[in-house]
Amino acid sequence: MPGFSMPEARAVKQIPDRIYATPQEQVADFVFNEAVVRVFPDMIKRSVPGYPTIVENIGVIASQFAQPHSTLYDLGCSLGAVSQALRRHVQAEDCRVIAVDNSSAMVERCREYLHAQDSMFQELLPVEVLEADICQLEFQPASVVALNFTLQFIPREQRRDLLAHIRQTLLPGGALILSEKLRFEDSEEQELLSDLHIAFKRANGYSELEIAQKRSAIENVMKPDSLAEHRERLLAAGFSKVIPWFQCLNFASLIALP
Numbered sequence: 001m002p003g004f005s006m007p008e009a010r011a012v013k014q015i016p017d018r019i020y021a022t023p024q025e026q027v028a029d030f031v032f033n034e035a036v037v038r039v040f041p042d043m044i045k046r047s048v049p050g051y052p053t054i055v056e057n058i059g060v061i062a063s064q065f066a067q068p069h070s071t072l073y074d075l076g077c078s079l080g081a082v083s084q085a086l087r088r089h090v091q092a093e094d095c096r097v098i099a100v101d102n103s104s105a106m107v108e109r110c111r112e113y114l115h116a117q118d119s120m121f122q123e124l125l126p127v128e129v130l131e132a133d134i135c136q137l138e139f140q141p142a143s144v145v146a147l148n149f150t151l152q153f154i155p156r157e158q159r160r161d162l163l164a165h166i167r168q169t170l171l172p173g174g175a176l177i178l179s180e181k182l183r184f185e186d187s188e189e190q191e192l193l194s195d196l197h198i199a200f201k202r203a204n205g206y207s208e209l210e211i212a213q214k215r216s217a218i219e220n221v222m223k224p225d226s227l228a229e230h231r232e233r234l235l236a237a238g239f240s241k242v243i244p245w246f247q248c249l250n251f252a253s254l255i256a257l258p
């Protein structure tokens with residue numbers, strides 16, 4: 001399938017993530033800084049089961065919801081993997097992509113990667129990369145909004161307002177695509193799926209030390225919700241329907257319809 005060959009991804013230098021490989025006296029809270037930016041493509045692929053499939057299929061799903069003359073948002077874009085997938089798949093007339101992140105290190109590198117995509121392909125959708133807080137953003141009328149592993153980093157008390165704001169910005173026929181790490185209310189399910197996630201990381205070459213230190217680094221900054229919490233909050237924010245389309249271990253992606 002030509003759409004799945006990801007030529008741009010191959011052009012990105014894959015520096016291995018060794019950030020937590022040496023013992024740290026005190027593990028600092030995780031931040032999306034320059035050190036993380038350097039290894040991010042490797043880190044996210046080895047940490048999130050199904051990540052390449054999710055990213056590519058966000059492009060495919062978006063192509064079904066994109067409306068002519070509208071904006072497509074990639075919120076918490078990091079290095080722009082989702083923006084690149086949107087540009088590979090969306091054919092609707094006169095669309096543009098707005099990618100937003102509040103990490104200046106991410107934004108700088110994201111712009112470089114999107115320029116590289118521009119130099120390799122013709123007739124790509126125009127893209128703009130904004131350094132901004134997505135909770136403070138003035139949205140343009142949009143047909144597709146992607147939050148790919150971003151909402152879990154937004155303080156819990158701000159999540160509902162952000163989703164309500166996104167709902168108000170969505171055009172009829174559009175969609176929000178929301179991917180998140182999940183937590184489970186059933187303790188056996190929680191234990192099994194988080195053990196399997198650890199096994200996934202181990203199978204991808206992370207040591208016990210790396211896994212443990214990364215866990216301490218993210219526990220104060222990344223707060224996953226359950227599927228039921230996501231569904232309730234999306235409905236409370238004004239979405240009419242929530243459709244899970246992907247789950248691998250404790251990572252899932254949902255389509256929410258206006």
Ligand SMILES: C[S@@+](CC[C@H](N)C(=O)[O-])C[C@H]1O[C@@H](n2cnc3c(N)ncnc32)[C@H](O)[C@@H]1O
Nearest residue numbers: 032076077078081101102103133134148149153
């Ligand atoms: C796990 S990464 C997202 C991965 C990316 N969407 C992808 O598919 O490769 C989370 C991103 O959200 C960004 N972020 C967190 N809080 C944000 C906020 N309030 N406004 C904008 N970006 C934010 C972080 O800087 C980080 O780049």
Ligand SMILES: O=C(O)C(=O)C[C@]1(C(=O)O)C=C[C@@H](O)C=C1
Nearest residue numbers: 043044047048149181214218222
């Ligand atoms: O849950 C974990 O252990 C993770 O490493 C997950 C996760 C994420 O879901 O965004 C956390 C931070 C990094 O951005 C990459 C992956």
